Amino acid sequence: MNLKYLLVTGTVCFVMVFPTVQADDRHHPAQGRMSGQAASSPAMGMMNMEQMQGQMQSMQDTMSRAQNTDDMEERMRLVQQHMTQMHA
Numbered sequence: 429m430n431l432k433y434l435l436v437t438g439t440v441c442f443v444m445v446f447p448t449v450q451a452d453d454r455h456h457p458a459q460g461r462m463s464g465q466a467a468s469s470p471a472m473g474m475m476n477m478e479q480m481q482g483q484m485q486s487m488q489d490t491m492s493r494a495q496n497t498d499d500m501e502e503r504m505r506l507v508q509q510h511m512t513q514m515h516a
Contacts, residue, residue: 483513483516486513487514490506490509490510490513491507491510
């Protein structure tokens with residue numbers, strides 16, 4: 429009976445303490461948190477929101493022109509330009 433009580437108590441303690449230990453980032457100093465550091469860091473190669481919105485608008489305009497043209501060569505050129513914009 430004592431062994432069973434010890435196993436149950438030990439398991440309950442482990443289950444309650446383990447998530448707390450995992451949530452503590454002090455034992456992972458090099459990783460940091462993604463929410464504040466990497467998301468706003470220009471060193472990561474990310475554009476700011478205005479640049480991103482401008483790029484999206486440019487891609488949408490190019491695709492809209494490609495969908496509205498009747499010339500197949502012009503459509504292919506515009507689709508290729510759109511693909512280039514997406515990769516940029």
